[in-house]
Amino acid sequence: MATHAKAVAELEISLRQDKLRRLFYDLLSKIALAHNVVEEVTAGKLPDGIMLSRDERMRKAVFDTLRDAPANVCNAIGLVNGADLSLNYAASINFINPVIEDKMTEADSEFIKPIITKMHTWLPILSVSLWDADDARDNARKVNAAIRIALKPQEMTQANDD
Numbered sequence: 001m002a003t004h005a006k007a008v009a010e011l012e013i014s015l016r017q018d019k020l021r022r023l024f025y026d027l028l029s030k031i032a033l034a035h036n037v038v039e040e041v042t043a044g045k046l047p048d049g050i051m052l053s054r055d056e057r058m059r060k061a062v063f064d065t066l067r068d069a070p071a072n073v074c075n076a077i078g079l080v081n082g083a084d085l086s087l088n089y090a091a092s093i094n095f096i097n098p099v100i101e102d103k104m105t106e107a108d109s110e111f112i113k114p115i116i117t118k119m120h121t122w123l124p125i126l127s128v129s130l131w132d133a134d135d136a137r138d139n140a141r142k143v144n145a146a147i148r149i150a151l152k153p154q155e156m157t158q159a160n161d162d
Helices: 002-043 054-067 071-077 082-093 097-103 106-125 128-161
Strands: none
Touching: 002 054, 002 071, 002 082, 002 106, 054 082, 054 097, 054 106, 071 082, 071 106
16 A cells, blocks of 8 residues: 555656646746747848747757756756756657758857856756745744744743743
């Protein structure tokens, strides 16, 4: 029975990690798409030689960003390294990087590079830093609650003495 319960618990953890990864990938995709649009509008038109569609550029930017993800981000999402993270992302959206790389031109690469650089900045902010800040807030609440409980008897004793 204990073995079965452990297997069920591990399955639930795995399912929750998968859901977290999907939500994280979706968020990164939206950020990459927004950066693509900003780059397009700022430039006034797409540079000559662009072969990838907006969607392909967005997916390639996310793939490359995840491939270079720091270890703490990968671990927080339940994977070992950036290569695993990018492959998991690719599998989740049926993205085949070699096909995109074959289609990609130098203009595509130059267009995507600044987007990837910006996303490298956002990656830890939207994951580990955010979760660490949330943990710190939870700990501060616990400390404050413990202090209130500890001081309550002293307040009542002082009130009774007065």
